[in-house]
Amino acid sequence: MHLSTPQLLEIVAAFPDSTLVFTEDGYCIAHLGDQEAHEFSSSRLLTGRFVSDVFSEEKAKWFLQQIRNSIFEQRLRVSEYAISPDDIRLPNCESAKLEREHWFEARILPLNSFIDGQRAVVWAARNINERYKLEQQLRRLSETDELTGAFNRRRFFESLANHYQTFHRHFLDCSLIMLDIDNFKRINDQYGHPCGDRVLKQVYQQICTQLREVDICARMGGEEFAILLPNTKTSEALRSAERIRIAIEEYTFTTLNHQVDVTVSLGVSSIEVTDSNCDSVLQRADDALYHAKKTGRNQAVQFLEEFSI
Numbered sequence: 001m002h003l004s005t006p007q008l009l010e011i012v013a014a015f016p017d018s019t020l021v022f023t024e025d026g027y028c029i030a031h032l033g034d035q036e037a038h039e040f041s042s043s044r045l046l047t048g049r050f051v052s053d054v055f056s057e058e059k060a061k062w063f064l065q066q067i068r069n070s071i072f073e074q075r076l077r078v079s080e081y082a083i084s085p086d087d088i089r090l091p092n093c094e095s096a097k098l099e100r101e102h103w104f105e106a107r108i109l110p111l112n113s114f115i116d117g118q119r120a121v122v123w124a125a126r127n128i129n130e131r132y133k134l135e136q137q138l139r140r141l142s143e144t145d146e147l148t149g150a151f152n153r154r155r156f157f158e159s160l161a162n163h164y165q166t167f168h169r170h171f172l173d174c175s176l177i178m179l180d181i182d183n184f185k186r187i188n189d190q191y192g193h194p195c196g197d198r199v200l201k202q203v204y205q206q207i208c209t210q211l212r213e214v215d216i217c218a219r220m221g222g223e224e225f226a227i228l229l230p231n232t233k234t235s236e237a238l239r240s241a242e243r244i245r246i247a248i249e250e251y252t253f254t255t256l257n258h259q260v261d262v263t264v265s266l267g268v269s270s271i272e273v274t275d276s277n278c279d280s281v282l283q284r285a286d287d288a289l290y291h292a293k294k295t296g297r298n299q300a301v302q303f304l305e306e307f308s309i
């Protein structure tokens with residue numbers, strides 16, 4: 001007993017994922033399956049068209065590369081990708097359904113047979129919006145300090161290690177600020193722990209008002225924050241530190257009906273060519289912070305060699 005072509009087509013049409021057939025020049029011959037199509041399905045847009053007819057130049061190039069790589073390597077490739085409204089160039093009613101970014105996982109398998117004299121692949125795309133959202137949430141949770149919403153130590157050290165490598169590879173400056181709230185114990189003792197918690201949150205918010213999007217601010221523990229400033233020289237980092245210090249000094253901290261005066265001390269350092277690991281830059285920022293505390297608090301201090309002697 002064997003299945004007829006119409007029966008096979010009926011069975012394939014019942015597959016939940018969208019299955020496309022592309023020739024090596026990016027033409028989509030057919031789409032099958034897609035029983036569980038979400039509100040947006042790129043398959044319908046693609047059938048009978050080249051990827052370059054449907055997608056922006058960049059996205060079409062990416063599709064073509066995936067198809068050709070799979071053919072060249074003669075193996076299954078699994079790729080995750082997003083399609084957003086900006087990626088679609090067709091003024092089509094289907095594309096109007098794409099109101100937000102959608103995430104897909106594609107399994108791209110080269111076919112043994114030629115189609116119209118061309119090599120071809122089967123592209124099985126599964127919508128992974130839910131999984132992607134969940135992964136994002138988990139990632140955010142795993143790298144965030146619960147109380148303040150700042151990044152946590154783990155994420156900070158990850159970023160520092162990345163920037164340390166970039167510095168040594170491309171000589172891209174990177175500076176570090178260590179910040180510690182002054183006499184925080186006194187705030188806790190005087191107004192209570194919940195009040196201290198609110199101060200911590202507001203300090204983080206005030207730090208953020210002075211940072212660029214590329215900067216990384218993490219709570220290192222207790223009342224200490226670390227701020228990583230990519231592409232920033234020490235002198236610029238010192239100016240940023242001073243701006244943060246002033247923003248906090250001038251901000252009115254109101255916590256549970258108490259008005260609390262809060263100041264911070266900051267130590268500034270930068271990654272140096274002579275550094276053999278990330279710990280050195282941290283140690284220098286810590287030394288500068290210690291100096292700021294020892295010489296009166298409420299100040300931003302740049303690391304000087306004499307601090308480590």
Ligand SMILES: Nc1nc2c(ncn2[C@@H]2O[C@H](COP(=O)(O)OP(=O)(O)OP(=O)(O)O)[C@@H](O)[C@H]2O)c(=O)[nH]1
Binds near residue numbers: 147192193222293
């Ligand atoms: N409310 C609150 N307090 C915390 C938290 N983590 C640490 N602390 C408190 O932070 C205080 C830190 O005190 P110290 O290390 O003596 O430092 P300090 O009083 O800020 O003094 P200097 O740093 O020398 O200016 C301690 O009282 C800790 O209990 C937290 O998550 N919430």
